[in-house]
Amino acid sequence: MAEQKKTVKFIIERQDSPTSKPYTQEFEIPYRPALNVVASLMEIQKNPVTTDGKKVAPVVWECNCLEKVCGACMMVINGKARQACCALIDELEQPIRLQPARTFPVIRDLHIDRSVMFESLKRVQAWVEVDGSWEVKDAPIQNPYTATTAYEISHCMTCGCCLEACPNVGPQSDFIGASPSVQAYLFNLHPLGKFDKEKRLEALMGKGGITSCGNSQNCVEVCPKNIKLTTYLAQLNRDVNKQALKNIFNK
Amino acid sequence: MAKNKIIVVGGGLSGLMATLKICEAGGEVDLFSYCPVKRSHSLCAQGGINACMDTKGEHDSIYEHFDDTVYGGDFLADQLAVKGMVEAAPKLIKMFDRMGVPFTRTPEGVLDLRNFGGQKNKRTCFAGSTTGQQLLYALDEQVRRWEVKGGVTKYEFWEFVKIFKDKNGVCRGIIAQSMNSMEIKAFKSDVVILATGGPGQVFGRCTASTICNGSAVSAVYQQGAKIANPEFIQIHPTAIPGSDKNRLMSEACRGEGGRVWVYRDGKPWYFLEDMYPAYGNLVPRDVASRAIFKVCVHMDLGINHDRRVYLDLSHIPADYLERKLGGIIEIYTEFVGKDPRKVPMEIFPSVHYSMGGIYVDRKHFTNIPGLMASGECDHQYHGANRLGANSLLSAAYSGTVSGPEAMKWAKENVSKLCEITxxxxxxxxxxxxxxxxxxxxxxxxxxxxxxxxxxxxxxxxxxxxxxxxxxxxxxxxxxxxxxxxxxxxxxxxxxxxxxxxxxxxxxxxxxxxxxxxxxxxxxxxxxxxxxxxxxxxxxxxxxxxxxxxxxxxxxxxxxxMFTSVVSFDAATEEPVVTYEEFEHSLIKARPRNYAVAKKE
Structure with missing residues (x-):
């Protein structure tokens, strides 16, 4: 029962640098209601002492908003990739095991390097080719139903949960992952963005593109924003195949 | 001729907007940020962005937006600066719309508008209750496009530490540190624009992100830049109190019909509606926060004698709430474990925004030549209190001013600067x-x-x-x-x-x-x-x-009715406060009273 918990125990996988060996340390902090994993790591900062009494460097991790919008604090908590800020202690089995998301290179402790995701956004041209930020004329009217779909996808915070959970992202395969792929779908929905639809589909044809998706459906399970990733990946797959056929016949 | 190099520190809405404008004007940007710019604090803005679109048959006008902002700011905002902002607002919305921001739409596909505090007309454009996230992403995408084209170099996970000046006191670049390798490096530029956001962390728990610490502003203040109106700290009336942070519950809750109440004599007392009949739950934030504080602290009517009051959405149909406020309902459910569609939320005011900041002129120049400030870190636009949904506007708008002005200054002045070895x-x-x-x-x-x-x-x-x-x-x-x-x-x-x-x-x-x-x-x-x-x-x-x-x-x-201007006394490390005139000739100051309808 939550009321009886006096302390919270953590086993944290640490790593001093990108090339050094990982090791674990245990910490115990006082329990309080509504505590989450980020707030717990903050407690450890105030008293960075392990359960066996060793004074250590505070744990390094990334966080900004603490309300599940920025995507920074993604880590593996009790084996599952998720945002640490909304991982409530009351809902977690103890000892709580924190690990870095090793699909990405580790910088230090729980802090990882996700720059590959931002590079993939360049590859799929995840933007609208506006002429400039100046005024032109009225923006086009949009179908409110399509706009609702766009709004759902546009919640993607590039946190990387879907890549961490995907069996096809990693050294064994070069799949760019669900998140950046589905961003291509998002911009293909926009009345101006769709002018460059073919370019985005072409970008998803090559190495690491949509054909590398093994349809394991893990991504949709872990998406903290409940984006229907597999639905959009399937539609994208159809669009890419259509484009491929078109390319053959137009040659 | 070499391109002008501008350093932008901070990749929130203002920094990204300035970056775009500089690229479009043919300049090059070195963009510094604590984090990937897509994770900047602008994304925490929820409720919307004000612009007079006048698409709800209310005869809204730009003048009305102007007057609401000046009146809401208790006549301490520079009126020419505000006028520029409200006039540009509808154009900015169309720009964001073209860039792909998924604004919430009416059944006929045009932008929907909602009510917000301190304004009688529907004037707030919104994307559900994650407007800041959506606006930030649109600019992030456009800046990424320029990164590919070659106008922008990003230094993410780099911390700005200080500016450096030449012997004439002109800012010539910055010293920054890599947050991973810890390397400390000097970067030269023609102009430096600080767009580093607010100082919420000075108060510990607040609605701001952990990165909003005001450290950069303080650093340049200690190097001679003046700060203006720092005493005006906005306390947002409705946040979920927490031990790690107070999580914002958007003013849009009240804009969409949410009511604030406590029990008095065993019956619900809708005290804002009672105290301020003309504006009710949609009084500006300073007024609402003081009322909640009074009810809890001086009248001891808080929930269980605690510092909490109810913010009630439970009378509004669930599907309507989902469409208009989905994002924040999820935050409340996730962090508190109760469903606001069924039970009233429990909230209390929290430090939220700084109206004050680095003292800038209307072009966003500081008192140090070559140094500019833009966004929440500057002191412009809001006077003594900011209206809800004016912050996304001032952030974006200030970037459209600071960026082009930086380029202009660089073109006119760089050849005249002395050598720096x-x-x-x-x-x-x-x-x-x-x-x-x-x-x-x-x-x-x-x-x-x-x-x-x-x-x-x-x-x-x-x-x-x-x-x-x-x-x-x-x-x-x-x-x-x-x-x-x-x-x-x-x-x-x-x-x-x-x-x-x-x-x-x-x-x-x-x-x-x-x-x-x-x-x-x-x-x-x-x-x-x-x-x-x-x-x-x-x-x-x-x-x-x-x-x-x-x-x-x-x-x-x-x-x-003067701007407080604070300079740093290096000898004692203490602040020195003086007062300066500002432009307030367009709308004559009048008493501010939200119990009655506003008179012009």
Whole structure:
């Protein structure tokens, strides 16, 4: 029962640098209601002492908003990739095991390097080719139903949960992952963005593109924003195949 | 001819907007940020962005937006600056729409509008309740496009530490540190634009992200840049109190029909509707926060005698709530574990936004040539209180001003600047290096994070919703003690790779010095205006009460309708407050009273 918990125990996988060996340390902090994993790591900062009494460097991790919008604090908590800020202690089995998301290179402790995701956004041209930020004329009217779909996808915070959970992202395969792929779908929905639809589909044809998706459906399970990733990946797959056929016949 | 190089520090809405404008004008940008710019704090803005679109048959006008903003700011905002902003607003919305922001739409596919505090007309464009996230992403995407085209170089996970100046006092670049390799490097530029956001972390728990610490503003303040109106700190009336942060529950809740109440004599008392019949639950934030504070602290009517009141959405149809407020309903459900569609939320005011900041002119230049400030870190547009949904607007708009003005200044002035030698730049870099190396060796008994928490508690106690001169004096004394205790910090991480602790120690010192500027400026202003409410004291230093009501200083236009300007005295490390004129000739100051309909 939550009321009886006096302390919270953590086993944290640490790593001093990108090339050094990982090791674990245990910490115990006082329990309080509504505590989450980020707030717990903050407690450890105030008293960075392990359960066996060793004074250590505070744990390094990334966080900004603490309300599940920025995507920074993604880590593996009790084996599952998720945002640490909304991982409530009351809902977690103890000892709580924190690990870095090793699909990405580790910088230090729980802090990882996700720059590959931002590079993939360049590859799929995840933007609208506006002429400039100046005024032109009225923006086009949009179908409110399509706009609702766009709004759902546009919640993607590039946190990387879907890549961490995907069996096809990693050294064994070069799949760019669900998140950046589905961003291509998002911009293909926009009345101006769709002018460059073919370019985005072409970008998803090559190495690491949509054909590398093994349809394991893990991504949709872990998406903290409940984006229907597999639905959009399937539609994208159809669009890419259509484009491929078109390319053959137009040659 | 070489392209003009502009450094932009901060990748929120303002920094990204400035970056785009600079690229479009043919300049090159080095963009510095604590984090991937897509994770900047602008994404926490929820409710919307104000612009007079007038698509709801209410005959809304740009003048009305102008007047609401000036009146809402209790006549302390530069009126020409505000006028520029409200006139540009509808154009900015169309730009965002073209860039792909998924604004919430009406059944016929045009942008929907909602009500917001301090405004009678529907004027707030929104994307559900994640408007900031959506606007930030649109600019992030456009800047990424320029990154591919070659106009932008990003330095993400780099911390701005200081500017460096030439012998004539002109800002010529910055010293920054990699947050991973800890390398400290000098970067030259023609102009530096700070777009580093607000100082929420000075108060510890607030609605801001952990990166909003005001450290960069404090750093340039200590290098001679002036700060203006720092005493005007917005306390947002509706946040979920938390031990790690207070999570914002958007004003859009009330804009969409949410009601604030407590039990009185066993019955719900909708006290905002009772106290302010003309605006009801949609009074501006300073007014709502003071009312909630009064009801909880002075009348002891908070939920279970706690500092909590109800914010009630449960009478609104669930599918409507989902469409209009889905994002924040998810936040409440996730962090509190109760469903706001079924039970009233429990909220309390929290530090939220800084109206004040670096003192800038209408073009966003600071008093240091070559240094500009843009976004929440500047002091422009909001006066003594900001209207809800004007912050996304001022952030984006200020970037459309600072970016082009930076390019203009660079083109006109760079050839006239004196030479700055590599030795001079290295000396500035070395100073930062030495300071950092010293921090890494600190071995005292104090913990930086505990000291930070203590400072936040002091600031909440003395410099938040209600202030008095006794408390402000005590606060200044305590802050000086904390600054001294900073010397006795000990770090447990003496390493030189991703050393977050050492960086935090450096930021903390800047935060303490910023806190002193806020407090001193509040101490000097003997009036109540907008977010600054000061209780009068009798000759014995006791709070004056009349008929059981605390007596606040009235607004005093003759003496205090001036911008507070704070400069740093390097010898004593203390703030010095003076007052400067500002432009207020367009709308004549009149009493501000939300119990009755606004008169022009």
């Amino acid at each position: 590599d030795a001079e730049i290295e000396a500035a870099r070395k100073e930062v290096q030495d300071e950092y190396d010293k921090i890494r060796q600190m071995n005292g008994p104090e913990n930086a994070h505990k000291l930070h928490q203590e400072m936040g508690e002091i600031m909440y106690e003395y410099v938040s919703i209600e202030r008095d001169n006794n408390g402000l004096d005590i606060c200044l004394g305590k802050l000086k003690e904390i600054l001294k205790r900073w010397e006795n910090i000990g770090v447990t991480d003496h390493g030189n790779w991703a050393n977050q602790e050492a960086m935090f120690v450096r930021q903390l010192r800047n935060m303490i010095i910023y806190a002193m500027a806020i407090t001193k400026s509040a101490r000097s202003r003997d009036e109540s205006r907008g977010a600054h409410a000061k209780i009068m004291l009798d000759e014995n230093g006791k709070r004056i009460e009349k008929d059981g009501e605390l007596q606040f200083y009235p607004r005093n236009d003759e003496k205090f």
